[in-house]
Amino acid sequence: MKTRKIGALETSCLGIGAMSFADFYGATTEENSQAILDLAHELGVRHIDTSNVYGMGRSERAIGAWLRANPGAREGLHIATKAGITRDAEGNRRFDNSLAHMEVELDASLERLGIDCVDLFYVHRYQAEIPAEEVAGTMGRLVEKGKCRSIGFSEIAPSTLRLAHAEHPVAAVQAEYSLATRLPEMGMVQACAELGVALVAFSPVGRSLLTDHPIDRERIAGNPFLASNPRMMEPNYTRNLEIVAGFRALAAEMGLSAAGLAIAWALHRGDHVLPIPGTRSVSHFRELVQGAEASLTAEDMGRIEAVLPVGWCHGDRYSRTQWIGPENYS
Incomplete structure (x- = not known):
């Protein structure tokens, strides 16, 4: 497995987005989550990305149970x-x-995980009323206390990153980044590269749109987040499926799954980009790892861009309510 740096630490170029361990995209079990962690460890995937609010601690508890079972x-x-x-x-x-x-x-997270220190602690949503420098200083105090090794921010603007990083080194910014969501290319990809910050890309397979088996309408209807997400609502959903059919055909021609090609594309956007797909499927996880091992040429990247050019996706990535919190810098 290729590697990426997050702050001073080196880890696998692919991570696990552990929101899927908490029923967000469909029902799962702790046993299933641990099976994915078993396979990830076997295949060399070393970065695990979770949050206190994923299932109100459920994701962290599943990871903690796996750590206890694997001394x-x-x-x-x-x-x-x-x-x-x-x-x-x-x-x-x-x-x-x-x-x-x-x-x-x-x-509380450390207790659920059963560890003394996390390698990276993010501000999940930046509180805009507080100067970014002050928030970075706050997070730096937790590093000094030995409770985390580095700090990060999720869903912020490049300008906020620069202010925070000037106060305390920011190891990572988490942002939605994929062939379906290119907003980070309007400054965040560049700022992270300039400052030596990892860009941790969540939803790198476009909430299933960039896979061989996009989520079906019945499951969308039963998921409150997806049912109100503009890209998953009609007529956008049907339009998006029609467009990604060409991407799936291209992936098959290249000998990859669509999800694998989406991961390979993300990794080729920069040595500082680290995708963290989530899944409840062991077989799907193998497809994602296949993408992390693929090599793409400049010609390959051009062919991908030809079938999915910037701006192809119909619908905003968030609804009005879902946009509360993330910084939109477009």
């Missing part, structure tokens, strides 16, 4: 988690980047 596995792993999303007394979502909140949440 010694922690060595060599790169484990990341996040905090910063919370709820007020009325149940409304809000963001809290204060030291008191972030430290309490990190302590």
Whole structure:
């Protein structure tokens, strides 16, 4: 498995996005999540990316149970988690980047994971009322306390990254980045490369659009997030399926699954890009790893761009409600 650097640490070029361990895209079990972790470890995938809010701790507990069942596995792993999303007394979502909140949440994550320190701790949603430099300083104090080895931010703008990084080194920015979502190329890919920051790409297979088996309409209807996501709503969904048929055909011609080719494309966008696909399927995970091992030429990249040019995807990546929190810098 090829490697990438996150801060001063080196890890696999492919990670696991562990939101799928918490029923977000469909029902799963802890046994199934652990089977994926078993295979990942066998195949050399060492980065695990989770959050305190994935199933309200369920994802972290599944990872912690796997670590307990595999003594010694922690060595060599790169484990990341996040905090910063919370709820007020009325149940409304809000963001809290204060030291008191972030430290309490990190302590709870460490307990669920069964470890003393995470390798990377992200601000899951930046609280815009607080200067980015102050938030970075807050996160730096947790590094000083030995509770995390490095800090990161999720879904921020390049300008916010620069302000934060000037106060305390930012090891990683997590952003949605794929052939379906090219927004990071409007400054974030470049800023991360310039500053030596890893770009951790979530949803690198476009929430299944960039696979051989896109999620079906019945499952979309039963998933509150997808059912209200513009790209998964009609007529956008049908239009998107029609377009990605050409991508699936190209992948087959290249000897890869569509998901594998999507991962290979993401990795070829820069040595600092690290995709973290999520899955509940062991066989699908093998396809993703196949993409991490593929080599693409400039001609291959051109053919991919020809079938899925920038802006091909119909519908915004988030609904109005889903856009609350992420920084949109377009």
